[in-house]
Structure formats: C-alpha cells, structure tokens
Amino acid sequence: MVVTAEPVAKGIWWLAGSGNHRSVVFEFDDHLVLYEAPLNEARTKAVIDKARTLSPKPLTKVIVSHHHFDHSGGIRTAIAEGLTILTHRSNETFFKALVARQHLIAPDALEKNHRQATFEFMDDRLTLKDKSMEVQLYYLLDNPREGTNIYAYVPRDRILVQADLYDATWLRHSWGGNVLQNLDTRGLKPEKSVPVHGVIEPFTQMVANIKAKPGT
Numbered sequence: 001m002v003v004t005a006e007p008v009a010k011g012i013w014w015l016a017g018s019g020n021h022r023s024v025v026f027e028f029d030d031h032l033v034l035y036e037a038p039l040n041e042a043r044t045k046a047v048i049d050k051a052r053t054l055s056p057k058p059l060t061k062v063i064v065s066h067h068h069f070d071h072s073g074g075i076r077t078a079i080a081e082g083l084t085i086l087t088h089r090s091n092e093t094f095f096k097a098l099v100a101r102q103h104l105i106a107p108d109a110l111e112k113n114h115r116q117a118t119f120e121f122m123d124d125r126l127t128l129k130d131k132s133m134e135v136q137l138y139y140l141l142d143n144p145r146e147g148t149n150i151y152a153y154v155p156r157d158r159i160l161v162q163a164d165l166y167d168a169t170w171l172r173h174s175w176g177g178n179v180l181q182n183l184d185t186r187g188l189k190p191e192k193s194v195p196v197h198g199v200i201e202p203f204t205q206m207v208a209n210i211k212a213k214p215g216t
C-alpha cells in the first residue's frame with residue numbers, strides 16, 4: 001500500500017499512490033484535517049499514517065464526502081484512530097449503524113479496541129477557518145446521482161476538492177452539468193480541481209472535458 005503526499009498549496013497535500021482513491025490533508029493553526037477515509041482499513045490506516053508524517057500537529061478530523069464505500073469504507077478505522085467524522089447529516093443513520101455493528105469474522109481496529117465515535121453533521125454549508133486555513137464545505141444540490149455529497153473549496157487558492165463530481169477519465173460526465181451549476185450557484189470560481197479520483201487539473205480543463213463529453 002503506497003501513499004504519496006504531493007504538496008498542492010501551502011498547508012494542503014494530495015495523498016495519492018496506489019489505487020485511485022486519493023485523500024487531501026489541510027493544515028490549520030494547531031491541527032490537521034483529512035478529506036476522505038477511503039475504501040477499507042488498510043487504505044485509510046496508510047493514509048492516516050502518512051498524514052501524521054506531514055506535520056507534528058495532531059490529525060483530529062476527517063471530512064467524509066458521501067456514503068459510497070470507496071469514500072466511507074475507512075470510517076471505523078478513522079474512529080479507532082481517534083478522528084472525528086464530519087459529514088452530511090443525511091449520512092447519520094447509516095454511518096452510526098456502520099459504527100455500531102460487530103466486526104467478528106475479521107476483526108478490525110475498532111472491534112479490537114472499542115472507542116466512542118464522535119460525529120459532526122453539516123447541512124447546506126460549513127466553513128472551517130482559522131488564521132492558517134479556510135476550507136468551505138458545500139452540500140451538492142439536486143444531484144441526479146446521489147444526495148449525500150459534500151465538496152470542499154479553499155478560497156485562498158481557489159482549489160476545488162471533490163469526490164465523484166467529476167473524473168478526467170470518465171467517458172461521459174452525466175452529472176457534470178449539475179456540478180457546474182452547483183459551483184455557479186455557490187458563487188465559486190475554482191482555478192484548480194483536486195479530486196479523489198483522477199488527476200489534478202486546471203479547472204478550465206475540467207469544464208472543457210465536461211462540455212466535450214456531456215451525459216447522454
């Protein structure tokens with residue numbers, strides 16, 4: 001399991017490496033926040049371990065974009081590692097059930113060492129901000145694919161961090177129009193796309209790809 005850390009801007013790293021499930025680390029005054037606990041225990045533990053090498057500040061929280069397993073499969077691991085789970089309120093019932101379940105066949109870290117889960121739930125939008133970093137979180141409105149997604153925007157660097165809103169490798173961007181409409185509605189003007197799946201691109205490239213291969 002390889003996890004690489006690519007600096008994207010001051011206090012922001014893109015954790016890539018093996019697989020196609022990336023995470024992002026944001027550095028605040030006195031703590032780090034992760035975006036995405038992907039796939040399973042092995043991937044999320046490797047991501048958390050890597051994040052902890054980037055700064056002596058404690059990693060305290062993970063933003064989970066939505067409920068699909070390739071984005072939320074590591075939440076039990078994150079809880080076992082002491083992280084608070086921040087996600088959209090519509091994930092509350094499912095995530096709490098996931099955490100409460102027994103894990104007996106192949107016991108995971110949370111089964112071996114039960115720890116009280118801490119959740120934070122957001123609704124339409126939420127801003128995490130101190131002197132070092134500002135991360136704005138937005139709920140993806142009226143998306144035809146699924147209804148629990150939150151994405152992040154860093155106004156200082158005009159960086160969009162998103163999961164499943166767009167991937168450069170897709171042959172069709174069936175909900176690309178909805179994504180661009182969302183960004184417009186929120187008044188966001190990204191310069192760079194920093195995705196969970198795919199590659200870091202100029203936002204102009206993302207728009208061009210969506211327009212060139214729209215949904216059918």
Ligand SMILES: [Zn+2]
Nearest residue numbers: 068070164197
């Ligand atoms: Zn995905």
